[in-house]
Amino acid sequence: MKNKRNTSSYYIDGILEGDKFVLSKAITLVESSLKDDIQLSIRILRGVSSQAKSSKRIGITGVPGVGKSTFIESFGTYLIGQGKKIAVLAIDPSSNLSGGSILGDKTRMNSLSRNEQAFIRPSPTRNTLGGVTNHTRENILLCEAAGYDTIIVETVGVGQSETLVRGMVDFFLLLMLPGAGDDLQGIKKGIMEMADGILINKADGQNLQKAKQAMTDYKNALHLFSKASSGWSPQVKICSALENTGIEQAWGMIADHHQLMSENGSLDKLRKEQNLAWFKEQIAHTLIGHIFANDENLRARNQLEQEVLSGKLSPKEAIVQLTEQLFGQDSFKSQK
Amino acid sequence: MKNKRNTSSYYIDGILEGDKFVLSKAITLVESSLKDDIQLSIRILRGVSSQAKSSKRIGITGVPGVGKSTFIESFGTYLIGQGKKIAVLAIDPSSNLSGGSILGDKTRMNSLSRNEQAFIRPSPTRNTLGGVTNHTRENILLCEAAGYDTIIVETVGVGQSETLVRGMVDFFLLLMLPGAGDDLQGIKKGIMEMADGILINKADGQNLQKAKQAMTDYKNALHLFSKASSGWSPQVKICSALENTGIEQAWGMIADHHQLMSENGSLDKLRKEQNLAWFKEQIAHTLIGHIFANDENLRARNQLEQEVLSGKLSPKEAIVQLTEQLFGQDSFKSQK
Numbered sequence: 001m002k003n004k005r006n007t008s009s010y011y012i013d014g015i016l017e018g019d020k021f022v023l024s025k026a027i028t029l030v031e032s033s034l035k036d037d038i039q040l041s042i043r044i045l046r047g048v049s050s051q052a053k054s055s056k057r058i059g060i061t062g063v064p065g066v067g068k069s070t071f072i073e074s075f076g077t078y079l080i081g082q083g084k085k086i087a088v089l090a091i092d093p094s095s096n097l098s099g100g101s102i103l104g105d106k107t108r109m110n111s112l113s114r115n116e117q118a119f120i121r122p123s124p125t126r127n128t129l130g131g132v133t134n135h136t137r138e139n140i141l142l143c144e145a146a147g148y149d150t151i152i153v154e155t156v157g158v159g160q161s162e163t164l165v166r167g168m169v170d171f172f173l174l175l176m177l178p179g180a181g182d183d184l185q186g187i188k189k190g191i192m193e194m195a196d197g198i199l200i201n202k203a204d205g206q207n208l209q210k211a212k213q214a215m216t217d218y219k220n221a222l223h224l225f226s227k228a229s230s231g232w233s234p235q236v237k238i239c240s241a242l243e244n245t246g247i248e249q250a251w252g253m254i255a256d257h258h259q260l261m262s263e264n265g266s267l268d269k270l271r272k273e274q275n276l277a278w279f280k281e282q283i284a285h286t287l288i289g290h291i292f293a294n295d296e297n298l299r300a301r302n303q304l305e306q307e308v309l310s311g312k313l314s315p316k317e318a319i320v321q322l323t324e325q326l327f328g329q330d331s332f333k334s335q336k
Numbered sequence: 337m338k339n340k341r342n343t344s345s346y347y348i349d350g351i352l353e354g355d356k357f358v359l360s361k362a363i364t365l366v367e368s369s370l371k372d373d374i375q376l377s378i379r380i381l382r383g384v385s386s387q388a389k390s391s392k393r394i395g396i397t398g399v400p401g402v403g404k405s406t407f408i409e410s411f412g413t414y415l416i417g418q419g420k421k422i423a424v425l426a427i428d429p430s431s432n433l434s435g436g437s438i439l440g441d442k443t444r445m446n447s448l449s450r451n452e453q454a455f456i457r458p459s460p461t462r463n464t465l466g467g468v469t470n471h472t473r474e475n476i477l478l479c480e481a482a483g484y485d486t487i488i489v490e491t492v493g494v495g496q497s498e499t500l501v502r503g504m505v506d507f508f509l510l511l512m513l514p515g516a517g518d519d520l521q522g523i524k525k526g527i528m529e530m531a532d533g534i535l536i537n538k539a540d541g542q543n544l545q546k547a548k549q550a551m552t553d554y555k556n557a558l559h560l561f562s563k564a565s566s567g568w569s570p571q572v573k574i575c576s577a578l579e580n581t582g583i584e585q586a587w588g589m590i591a592d593h594h595q596l597m598s599e600n601g602s603l604d605k606l607r608k609e610q611n612l613a614w615f616k617e618q619i620a621h622t623l624i625g626h627i628f629a630n631d632e633n634l635r636a637r638n639q640l641e642q643e644v645l646s647g648k649l650s651p652k653e654a655i656v657q658l659t660e661q662l663f664g665q666d667s668f669k670s671q672k
Contacts, residue, residue, distance in 0.1 A: 042653055049650065138652055192560070193529060221557040224528070272645055279644045279651040283637070284620045286659055291623060301619070308615045309608055314385065315615040316474055317378055323622055 008040060012047035018147045020119055027121060030138045045138060048145035055149045056258050057140060059165040061191065062175030067201045068154060071175060071241035073109045078247045079150055080117045087119040087143035088112070089136050090154040091161050119148060137168050137278060162191050167274050170267060171196045171254050176218070178202055178211035178238075192218075193225055197235045197253050204240035211238045230266035232257055291326065300325045344376060348383035354483045356455055363457060366474045381474060384481035391485045392594050393476060395501040397527065398511030403537045404490060407511060407577035409445045414583045415486055416453045423455040423484035424448070425472050427491045427501055455484060473504050473614060498527050503610050506603060507532045507590050512554070514538055514547035514574075528554075529561055532570055533589050539574035539582065547574045566602035568593055627662065636661045 011029070014022025030041045062068050076086045088109070112118045121139065140151050153169055155161040166172050174195040192198070198218050203211030218236045225234070235253045239246025261267035292298045304322055307313040313321070347365070350358025366377045398404050412422045424445070448454045457475065476487050489505055491497040502508050510531040528534070534554050539547030554572045561570070571589045575582025597603035628634045640658055643649040649657070 038656060042650075042656060045650055045652065138650075141650075217556065217560065220553065221560050224553065224557050272647065275647075275651050276641060276645045279641065279654050282651060282655045283658065284624060286655055287623050287627060287662070288620060290659070290663055305612060305615065309612045311608065311611075314378075314381055314474075314477075315611050315618060316381065318615050319618045319622055320374060320378060322619065323626070326623070327626055 005036075005040070008043040008047055011040075011044045015044070015048050015142060015146045020146075023119065023142060023146045024121070026142050027135075027139050030142065031135045041138070045141060049141060055144045055151055056171065056254060057151045057153065057169040058254060059153045059155070059162075059169035059172040060175060061155050061162050061165065061172070062201075063177075066175045066177055067241050068175055069109055071199075071201055071239070072152060072154065073112045074241040074244055074247055075250065076109070076112045076118055076152070077115070078244075079251065080115055082251075084150050085117045085119075085148045086112070086150050086152065087140075087146075087148035088121070088152045088154060089139050089143070090122045091134060091136055091165055119143060119146070134164060136164075140168065162194060166194045167277060170261065170270065171257050173250075173254070174198045176200050176214065178207040178214050192221070195234055196228075196232060196257055197237065197250075198222070199246075199250050200236070200238045201241055203238035203246065204243045208238075214238075230261055230270070231264060232260055232266075297326060341372075341376070344379040344383055347376075347380045351380070351384050351478060351482045356482075359455065359478060359482045360457070362478050363471075363475050366478065367471045377474070381477060385477060391480045391487055392507065392590060393487045393489065393505040394590060395489045395491070395498075395505035395508040396511065397491050397498050397501065397508070398537075399513075402511045402513055403577050404511060405445055407535075407537055407575070408488060408490065409448045410577040410580055410583055411586065412445070412448045412454055412488070413451070414580075415587065416451055418587075420486050421453045421455075421484045422448070422486050422488065423476075423479035423482075424457070424488045424490060425475050425479070426458045427470060427472055427489060427497050455479060455482070470500060472500075476504065498530060502530045503613060506597065506606065507593050509586075509590070510534045512536050512550065514543040514550050528557070532564075532568060532593055533586075534558070534570065534572045535582075535586050536572070536574045537577055540576035540579045544574075550574075566597055566606070567600060568596055568602075633662060 006025075011022060011026045015026055026041070026044055029037050029044070032038070032041070060068060060072065072088055076088065079086055109120060113120050136153060140153070143151055151169075153165050155165045162172075172195050174192060174197070176198055178200055200211045200214050200218070215236050215238050222234045222236065228234075237246060237249050237253060239250055241247070258267070261270065292301060301322060304313065304318040308315055308318045342361075347358060347362045351362055362377070362380055365373050365380070368374070368377070396404060396408065408424055412424065415422055445456060449456050472489060476489070479487055487505075489501050491501045498508075508531050510528060510533070512534055514536055536547045536550050536554070551572050551574050558570045558572065564570075573582060573585050573589060575586055577583070594603070597606065628637060637658060640649065640654040644651055644654045
């Protein structure tokens with residue numbers, strides 16, 4: 001069984017029919033780094049791409065404890081009630097190859113994971129030498145081809161994965177806790193300014209007033225940032241995923257954004273630019289991955305990094321030494 | 337004369353004596369990409385590095401019209417009055433090889449540029465294939481060795497050069513105009529969150545009240561961001577470079593920051609991390625520069641970028657094609 005490969009038609013047909021089992025297998029294939037798998041996955045992606053439905057791609061981030069799972073469960077269930085099909089992909093920089101820790105067990109989103117109209121899948125992130133390798137972009141395309149019209153990409157708001165997610169979604173939603181200005185929020189600098197919307201969760205019980213105050217504070221803060229070229233001004237809303245309040249308003253904000261961006265052409269422009277930016281980034285990662293797959297090159301690099309960190313070598317000296325090691329003594333002649 | 341090269345001792349001795357002419361020539365050498373110049377400049381940098389005085393490295397940014405030149409003139413003159421020696425380096429991403437447009441003529445900082453205790457120099461930024469090539473880091477070291485104890489690195493607050501500057505200074509100062517929340521401020525998203533301090537300039541005449549209000553607004557906004565690991569909380573001050581008010585307070589904020597960072601070890605840690613980060617970035621730029629110095633590789637890359645942008649190829653397909661072109665058909669085997 002292991003040696004018998006399914007054809008690209010098997011995958012393409014299965015995905016287009018919305019078969020979750022085939023979709024899962026295709027995602028596994030896309031995440032493989034074996035040459036045959038890459039070639040097959042490219043045929044699959046090409047086969048389904050013309051069929052990809054227009055969908056809403058939503059990134060969701062927030063610190064642990066903000067209630068992301070509960071929110072996605074509540075939000076997803078609401079959307080399914082509106083006739084939508086939801087795919088939840090999670091990027092977890094702390095996970096290893098064997099699976100993601102965010103969504104390693106689906107018990108986190110108990111009711112959503114059992115719903116026929118929902119598809120939940122972690123995207124393990126690998127730290128390769130050239131940076132983060134991630135296939136969530138391709139997974140989005142596969143889910144769209146399988147009929148999922150609302151794609152949620154979830155990440156933890158503490159690392160560098162937010163920039164990754166921001167670069168692959170239309171709308172970037174930041175979940176916050178009531179109690180604005182609290183240092184405990186732990187949101188990394190710069191993340192607030194990437195948000196298209198801020199949603200203050202846990203706006204229930206005695207937190208309601210604090211949440212409303214936080215909403216005002218964040219509105220004032222966002223007002224200081226310059227407007228995006230799309231013409232969209234980031235919004236701030238409150239909700240309680242636990243009590244199922246504010247969910248409709250959260251969706252309304254995302255739908256408004258989608259409508260504005262579709263009508264003025266910004267959505268198409270954004271997605272094309274995201275593709276180009278991703279390609280450019282991947283060039284660097286791929287080249288570096290190739291060059292430092294060589295053990296000798298890798299050792300030289302690690303040694304030089306230590307010498308830079310200890311102050312023994314300046315970065316400039318280290319670069320010259322590394323370049324000479326990789327390309328020979330005359331390497332600087334080729335640089336203009 | 338052109339063929340007669342000065343020795344590294346000529347440069348090292350001249351710099352350590354604080355000779356501005358020799359310092360200028362050394363900077364020109366550091367900015368050269370000729371092999372002999374690179375080797376000589378490394379000897380010079382090594383020769384002066386043990387002598388480099390501890391200095392304050394200050395990055396200054398703000399949109400055109402915020403009054404950066406007037407502020408630096410006023411600020412620099414104040415510091416010289418305090419017995420300091422000031423070097424002003426400018427990073428201008430819009431400049432070309434022939435010189436920087438920010439400081440192309442020194443008439444911008446008329447009195448400072450004529451002061452014996454000040455050294456003003458633009459750093460042209462080249463857009464190489466792998467990204468921005470910049471030698472300001474090395475220029476900082478040379479200026480420090482020449483006895484300049486306060487290094488100002490200036491940039492325009494509209495591009496990607498701020499991240500570059502943030503990565504080479506101890507204190508990042510954002511100049512703003514009175515009238516907070518005004519979309520016309522045009523500061524790129526994320527820049528406010530990189531600032532160690534915000535200084536609202538032009539707080540004079542009928543702008544004074546608006547400046548004070550802006551100070552309150554920015555303080556509230558900064559309060560929402562999480563604290564830096566150094567323990568420093570960003571400050572907001574007002575000043576009028578024109579009327580020479582608030583200059584001492586601006587310096588006080590920078591001096592406080594320096595003291596805190598020195599005492600708790602954050603400054604040493606920051607500078608080491610900056611060196612390592614720069615080395616890692618330069619690895620990517622250098623490798624890409626080498627590979628795409630080849631015309632055939634460059635054409636292939638440009639062609640693929642067009643196809644990604646037009647939607648004809650997915651980024652993944654484009655990467656596979658480019659990798660095969662660069663490393664041959666079996667290239668994916670070497671990737672783990």
